[in-house]
Amino acid sequence: MYFDWRTWGIWLIGFTILVVWIYVPIKEFKKLLKKRKDDLNK
Amino acid sequence: MNSLDYLIVLAFLGMIFFVGSIFYKWIGNSDDFYLAGRNLTPFILAAVLAATNINLYSFIGQSGIAYKYGIPIIWQTWTGNMAMVFSGLFVIPIFRRLRIRTIPEFLEMRYSKGVRTLVAVIWVFRLAFWLGVILYTAVTAAQIITGVHSFTALVLILSVVVIIYTMLGGMWSVALTDVIQFILMLSGALILLPIAMSYVGWWPGLVAKLPKDSLLLVQQTGKYSWKFVLAIFLLGIEWACVDQGLLQRAFGAENIRTVAKGLVLAAIITTPFALLWNLPGLAARIIFPHLANADTAVPLLLAHFIPNIVLGIIVVGLFSSQLSATSGNLNGIATVFASDIYENVLNRKATDKDVILVARIITILAGIAMIIFAYAVPVLGGAVNAYLTVIAIMDMPLFIIAVVYGLLWKRANWQGAIGGYFSGAIAGIIGQYFFKFDFNLTTFISAGAALLITPIISLATKNSPSDKIEHIWKAKKISEEESKNNNVYNIIPKTLYGKLSLGIFFLGLLIFLTGIIMGSQGMELASVISVTGMVIYFAGGLLKTYTN
Numbered sequence: 001m002y003f004d005w006r007t008w009g010i011w012l013i014g015f016t017i018l019v020v021w022i023y024v025p026i027k028e029f030k031k032l033l034k035k036r037k038d039d040l041n042k
Numbered sequence: 043m044n045s046l047d048y049l050i051v052l053a054f055l056g057m058i059f060f061v062g063s064i065f066y067k068w069i070g071n072s073d074d075f076y077l078a079g080r081n082l083t084p085f086i087l088a089a090v091l092a093a094t095n096i097n098l099y100s101f102i103g104q105s106g107i108a109y110k111y112g113i114p115i116i117w118q119t120w121t122g123n124m125a126m127v128f129s130g131l132f133v134i135p136i137f138r139r140l141r142i143r144t145i146p147e148f149l150e151m152r153y154s155k156g157v158r159t160l161v162a163v164i165w166v167f168r169l170a171f172w173l174g175v176i177l178y179t180a181v182t183a184a185q186i187i188t189g190v191h192s193f194t195a196l197v198l199i200l201s202v203v204v205i206i207y208t209m210l211g212g213m214w215s216v217a218l219t220d221v222i223q224f225i226l227m228l229s230g231a232l233i234l235l236p237i238a239m240s241y242v243g244w245w246p247g248l249v250a251k252l253p254k255d256s257l258l259l260v261q262q263t264g265k266y267s268w269k270f271v272l273a274i275f276l277l278g279i280e281w282a283c284v285d286q287g288l289l290q291r292a293f294g295a296e297n298i299r300t301v302a303k304g305l306v307l308a309a310i311i312t313t314p315f316a317l318l319w320n321l322p323g324l325a326a327r328i329i330f331p332h333l334a335n336a337d338t339a340v341p342l343l344l345a346h347f348i349p350n351i352v353l354g355i356i357v358v359g360l361f362s363s364q365l366s367a368t369s370g371n372l373n374g375i376a377t378v379f380a381s382d383i384y385e386n387v388l389n390r391k392a393t394d395k396d397v398i399l400v401a402r403i404i405t406i407l408a409g410i411a412m413i414i415f416a417y418a419v420p421v422l423g424g425a426v427n428a429y430l431t432v433i434a435i436m437d438m439p440l441f442i443i444a445v446v447y448g449l450l451w452k453r454a455n456w457q458g459a460i461g462g463y464f465s466g467a468i469a470g471i472i473g474q475y476f477f478k479f480d481f482n483l484t485t486f487i488s489a490g491a492a493l494l495i496t497p498i499i500s501l502a503t504k505n506s507p508s509d510k511i512e513h514i515w516k517a518k519k520i521s522e523e524e525s526k527n528n529n530v531y532n533i534i535p536k537t538l539y540g541k542l543s544l545g546i547f548f549l550g551l552l553i554f555l556t557g558i559i560m561g562s563q564g565m566e567l568a569s570v571i572s573v574t575g576m577v578i579y580f581a582g583g584l585l586k587t588y589t590n
Contacts (some may be wrong), residue, residue, distance in 0.1 A: 002244065004244035004245045004246075006245040007235065007236060007239045007244055007245055007321075008236070010314060010317050010318070010321070011232060011235055011236060014228060014231065014232050014235075014314055014315060014318055015232060017228065017311045017315070018225065018228050018229060018232065020085075021085065021088075021089055021221075021224065021225060021228070021311070022225055024085040025083075025085050025086045025089055025221050028084075028085055028086050029086065029221075031083070032081055032083065032086075035081070036068065036081075
């Protein structure tokens, strides 16, 4: 079976960005949420 | 689309509405509404910037041009990304240090209140009309993809939800929904690429069946030749330094280093992303070789080859790109009006509460104006292009007075700024409509006139420096806030690693330009060299954001 490394290479870069941009912003948002709650409690 | 697809789209709209609206409680002051309280972190900011810069027109319009003229149109996005790195490293950190919210605000600081008000009024209309045009484009594309032919129904779907959540949660809603929308649009594009490529026999099929040179990135002749790459790069720098939608998000960054990181990361992630919508445009050229309207290429691809449910997910991705671009610009209009016109001219004693209320009202009014303009686009016909050209011509003089003279030449005064701004605009209009120059040349004429007239008028009139001019010049160096928080960002690096990263950045730029010049000679290696230069340029930029 033919494997098109060019197309799947581009796809993999896109997929990696997708995974990183799901994981890291959630982590950063949790920190923001905590900071916001702390600010409100002050 | 079938009922399951419609259900997916409705669930998405409901979810976005819910997420956008819950930030209503987070709005305590006007900085929360305009700039998400200046709290945005690097990866959130990068997603927000990427989502704002990619709209449905990118998927439809750019891939349509790729269908017609081949891959070189991708430089529109790539050079825009390079420009974003430039402004993120050297220009926007200065604006962020000044803690401004809008470019007109900077113009008052640098020149006078009159310049601020004038540019603010122009920007409010410019952004509202632009929103109308992208809404119209989005609706016409959505008609083909979704099978819903009612213009009004699609206008309402693509505007009501976004107007309400932007009005309620301001930049907080814009930012957090942008992150979700960025993920959804990337997911949609990731599904589309392999399906489109499989229908044309993957990469070898694409190369074999496309017309010669369609995959040549830097071309010697033609509409999208090496000249286009250079011109669009310079226009990109102008856009990345003064565009309200982009700047406002950058000003929401938690600190100055985050501004630089966010812009560089956004540029890096958007670069491979651009391939995900341009390659399907090229594939469509093989599948539907004789389309009268190239903009229908990708919509037709979706309507014919994407199975149901998957189609629903891709449509969600496409709608996401539209909503994120709309929300950002709506918030931009509200900010410019409330901050530069209402607070600064109409009611100088306004409280924070008054300002937020006005910003919310303006969000709704701007949304209504967007809808009216969307209906007006087909009626106005050629006038739309004329208007867009005029406002595009006026952007270049703004860049000259705000960034070139505003940040680099203290002697420029408000008389010179206004004179340069209008002479640039008038020269551009004359070039475009009387001499029928092409758009790229017109833009350079407009820039040239502003470059020439601003210093002449400034030197011929009294030197009346704004009392805040020293404050602006000080912003080029690290601030007390940065030193206090131990998070300094040097625009000109001080450490060896910092200098090395700057060296890599400029080496990349040099290689990129060499590649473009090689393209002008029709050399085969031009594309590889210019892309290599771009990658080195990004690497240098990224390293610079992590060093000092």
